[in-house]
Amino acid sequence: MATISTPGHTATTGIKHSIYWRDTEAVEPGPPLDRDVRCDIGIIGGGYTGLWTAYFLKQADPSLDIHIVEMDYAGAGASGHADGFVTPTIGHSLAGLVHGFGTDRAKTAYAVVGRSMLELDRFCRKHDVDAELETTGYFSVAANDAQIRLLRRDVELAESIGAKNSLRLLDGDEARERIGSPAIHGAFKVGGALLNPHRLARGLARVVRNLGVHIHEQTMATSVTKENGRHVITTPGGRVVADKLVLGTDAYQHQFGGFKHGVKPVWSYAVVTDPLTDEQLSRVHWPEREGFVESRNFIIFGRFTKDNRLLFGGGPAPYFYGRDMSENRHMRRDQATAFLRGALTRYFPEWDDVRIAYSYGGCVGMTRDFVPHVGNTDDGVYHAYGYCGNGIALTHTAGKILRDLILGRDTTYTNLLFVNRKERRFPVEPVSWVGAKGLTALLSLQDRYPNLIRAQLV
Ligand SMILES: Cc1cc2nc3c(=O)[nH]c(=O)nc-3n(C[C@H](O)[C@H](O)[C@H](O)COP(=O)(O)OP(=O)(O)OC[C@H]3O[C@@H](n4cnc5c(N)ncnc54)[C@H](O)[C@@H]3O)c2cc1C
Structure with missing residues (x-):
């Protein structure tokens, strides 16, 4: 039992500290690897x-023999935790991406990720994957004047890189016609989609298995070595000996030698309410059910699930000393629940009586400049990680990049801005932890007092 107290709201309820999506489709993990295998491609994750x-x-190439080892079940990591916003976002902001990589490369990257967003929908329809995908998309919203300035900047930048459908900044009245929240003072429609990430992961795993890929669940890679020019993944029940190795472990990537300082697991939290009754739904005007994301350093976002629950997430994203990813220690975080309850009430005071049923967190793989890394080492290790909380469409793009790199093709994908770029490394502990604490405090302060600190900090 958790007691949550926020101004204007006190509730003692049986909140589940487990991921809501997991309850939408039961999982029976497949058997672990119990023999040695020799294959073309070995994938961890x-x-x-x-x-x-x-x-x-x-x-x-249907003839390729591919083995995936997964320590839990397919989709047990961030893929099954995600909040389900299918976004074109790359990096912390469009402005940062254009500044870091130039207009042309930013434009190409956005076009390619945009294609992935469309293809996700087609994939689900073609393969009968019920990922509860809603193509209504979401709004980027502003809750104060400083955020309106950010939205205006993003609209102008999107136009300058030739966004296909030019974005229109809606004023407060227009925005509230779409989502009737008193907290929303302006918005623009990003597009994109909303889905159930767990069902997408499980459906994708089914499709991949049907193509002949071997997925060994409950199989942890305990070491990776090289023998006679081949990669050897050692697991408790057997070894996978592969010509090529792919590391697809995002926030867990730091466990592999050369990647230790390239990515940091940062926790992101969400709450999910009970399903809203028809009477509760009727209190707020929200006709198209789009999601929304508040434009701040530590974004706050909200959306409906298919069964009319509200999912609210975001807020300060903690990093725990030593890259601690323990669900036992951090899945439950009462201050995150309280923060999100407060945000929900600020956005929708009419739903102050709606009970929070789930509260949980998961690890996002962060890079230092908020842009993912996709590529290969001289040693023939292929990798993609550090999606910084925007991986649903980006992982689809990364899959194509890795395909082309592995097959030795030189394509648009292998020349994207993420590919084989120089890694900016995080410092060692305790500097990393102290730095994260300091930055979190500063960014949170700017979110609270946007006119006090006007510089762009990230
Ligand atoms: C809370 C949260 C909310 C998010 N919300 C969104 C969102 O709304 N929109 C969006 O676009 N993105 C979102 N993301 C990001 C997105 O989910 C990820 O970027 C994406 O799922 C990364 O996929 P992945 O396959 O690289 O990593 P993962 O899904 O984490 O997969 C890595 C897998 O590797 C396995 N593994 C790790 N180590 C080993 C080992 N030694 N041996 C075997 N297996 C191992 C893990 O069990 C895991 O299943 C969110 C992420 C989180 C955590």
Whole structure:
């Protein structure tokens, strides 16, 4: 039992500290690897990165023998935790991406990720994957004048890189016609989609298995070595000996030697309410059910699930000393629940009586400049990680990049801005932890007092 107290709201309720999506489709993990196998491609990680890479490779060359080892079940990591916003976002902001990589490369990257967003929908329809995908998309919203300035900047930048449908900044009245929240003072429609990430991961795993890919669930890679020019993945029940190795472990990527300082697991939290009754739904005007994302350093976002629950997420994203990813220690975080309850009430005071049923967190793989890394080492290790909380469409793109790199093709994908770029490394502990704490405090302060600190900090 958790007691949550926020101004204007006190509730003692039986909140579940487990991921809501997992309750929408039961999982029976497959058996662990129990023998040695020899194959063309060995993949560690049964999330979207590993699965899309296997999918695109099999499509390109059905004869490839591919084995995936997954320590839990396919989709157990971030892929099954995600909040389900299918976004074109790359990096922390469009402004940052254009500044770091130039207009042309930013434009190409957005076009390619935009294509992935469309293809996701087609994939689900073609393969009968019920990922509860809603193509209504979402709004980027502003809750104060400083955020309106950010929205205006993003609209102008999107136009300058030739966004296909030019974005229109809606004023407060227009925005509230779409989502009737008193907290919304302006908005623009991003597009995109909303889905159930767990069902997408499980459906994708089914499709990939049907293509002949072997997915060994409950199989942890305990070491990776090289023998006679081949990669050897050692697991408790057997070894996978592969010509090529793919590491698709995102926030867990730091466990592999050369990647230790390239990515950091940062926790992102969400709450999910009970399903809203028809009477509760009728209190707020929200006709098209689009999601929304508040434009701040630590974004706050909201959406409906298929069964009319409200999912609210975001807020300060903690990093725990030593890259601590323990669900036992951090899945439940009462201050995150309280923050999100407060945000929900601020956005929708009419729903102050709606009970929070779930509260949980998961690890997002962060890079130092908020842009993912996709590529290969001289040693023939292929990798994609650091999607910084925007991986649903990006992992689809990363799967195509890895396919082309593995097959030795020189394509639009292998020349994208993420590919084989120089990694900016995080410092060692305790500097990393202290730095994260300091930055979190500063960014939170700017979110609270946007006119006090006007500089762009990230
Ligand atoms: C809370 C949360 C909310 C998010 N919300 C969104 C969102 O709304 N929109 C969006 O676009 N993105 C979102 N993301 C990001 C997105 O979910 C990820 O970028 C994406 O799922 C990464 O996929 P992946 O396959 O690279 O990693 P993962 O899905 O984490 O897969 C990695 C897999 O590797 C396995 N593994 C790790 N180590 C080993 C080992 N030694 N041996 C075997 N297996 C191992 C893990 O069990 C895991 O299943 C969110 C992420 C989180 C955590």
